[in-house]
Amino acid sequence: MKAIVAFFVFLLITACAASTTQVSSSGESADSQLSSLYEREWQWRQNEFGKERDSNGNWVKKASLPDVSHAAQQRRLAYWEKTLTELDAIELDELSAEAAINAEVFRQIVETLANDARYRTYEAPLNSDSFFWSGLHPQNSGFSDVDSYRRYLGRLRDLPRFFAQHSANMRAGMARGYTVPAVSMKGREQSIEAYLLPGSDNPFWIPLEMFPAMMDENQGERLQAEAREVIATQVVPAYTALLKFMREDYLPNARESLAARDLPDGEAFYQSQIHGFTTLDLTAEEIHNTGLREVERLRAEMELILAELDYDGDMAEFFEFLRTDPQFYAKTPDELMGYSAYVAKRMDGKLSEVLGFLPRRRFAINPVPPAIAPIYTGGRGGLNACLMNTYNLAARPLYTLPALTLHECAPGHALQAAIALEAPGEIPDFRAQNYFSGYGEGWGLYTEWLGGEIGIYRTPYERFGQLTYEMWRACRLVIDTGLHQYGWSRDQAIAYLRDNAAMSEHEITTEIDRYISWPGQALAYKLGEMLIREKRAQAEAALGAEFDQRYFHDKILGLRSVPLSVLATELDAWIDAGGPNPYSGIQ
Incomplete structure (x- = not known):
């Protein structure tokens, strides 16, 4: 009997091996063909x-x-x-x-x-807060060796050619009616002006201020002398020509219409942007209607907090109170930065409750650079740092800052990026260095909700701030599709966001201009967060007491950045397997 069982086990193992190693007519397995490609x-x-x-x-x-x-x-x-x-x-x-x-x-x-x-998106290589002329130098650091500095100076010498090619592409876009809407770009060319300054006053000088300790002093002096010459003869003329082009040619001739559907082959283009950013097969109409339902749901939750506060007024009056009362605003940049840092440290004490795998890498909390702060969002996060905007403090409410810090810092983007580098399990380079907005921004928004589950928000106002930020992302589903599919005006979009989210006027207008100039990007956040929360609810229902949020989160982050369709399939399989520790048995 044992021999018969062993024989059938052998047949089963052989069949399984064959199923995973089938080869093409060229003799190469499907896995090998894919990896080669x-x-x-x-x-x-x-x-x-x-x-x-x-x-x-x-x-x-x-x-x-x-x-x-x-x-x-x-x-x-x-x-x-x-x-x-x-x-x-x-x-x-x-x-x-x-x-x-x-x-x-x-x-x-x-x-x-x-x-x-x-669709030749390279003919409009900019939007209201991201430009091809920015991000070409380190913000707060130098390089580790002389070769890196040499390559850096080589890139600076190449700026005139680089900008000339972009300008030529933009002229071609203008000729066929493909530009960024003019209203969303007002004043954005001012971010070029900082690069017209000479020598050490130019932002490109930043890496020349902080050489590594092992670098010879004479080498540093030679690099600085060379950098001064390159900035004077290449960088400043390139940015001067670019500023002239923007002010005299591009901005006066940018289109007046807002909708992506008005662009060449506009409806197909907008659908491609929806799919690219969300990684979901949804139409603009489906997304618009989803947004309307979410706005209604969140409005009801907001009303509950007004009742808790026993506020004597309606929602519009409460919004005005939040926007104008000095108690909700920092008086100095350091106060805002300190508030954010304290949230991050409180979250540090909770990380072991929400994650099984914790990375070694740490992040900084830095202010948004002054040159872009007036037109930048409230914050951004990434591998080495998260940024908080200290420009116009009267427009940066503290009651939303805990949610923003969770999203941009930890357990949001900064921590997410570190885990992507350090998590067990090998993935190909093309995946390790990729970012899907639906996945990444969906996780970031989910962590804002998670903050409420683990006690980060200490007051009803901070809980209302979290709802404000979630409402903001729900409004995006309505506004982005409203603008680009249904022909909404800028004023209509501003009014919708103002009426539904307790954000400052500066934040509202900055955000609306971002959606006008960047079709589809704003849709990723809420759709990704909704999928994660849907799968969490399914896991909690199916697993009961066996559900462990640490392993649920480890499963999500261990995949690194994947399309939302893949995330859904993998989480379903994890639930079916009983919600195990995804790193169990991995050394």
């Missing part, structure tokens, strides 16, 4: 976007900036179309489970890149 594309893309490997095998920025010409963009489109054809030829049902995830992630990335090139 995405590794080849990743290497090519890094080179195209201005990266090369250093002597240690790490990707670093080249001594030149990427080629952004029309010809280069169309060449990239042809490459990505060919890549998608090759992906279609792989027998996807023969892939292993992990390779199947790689395939879905890779397809989403390449389709999005191809769509952007196909």
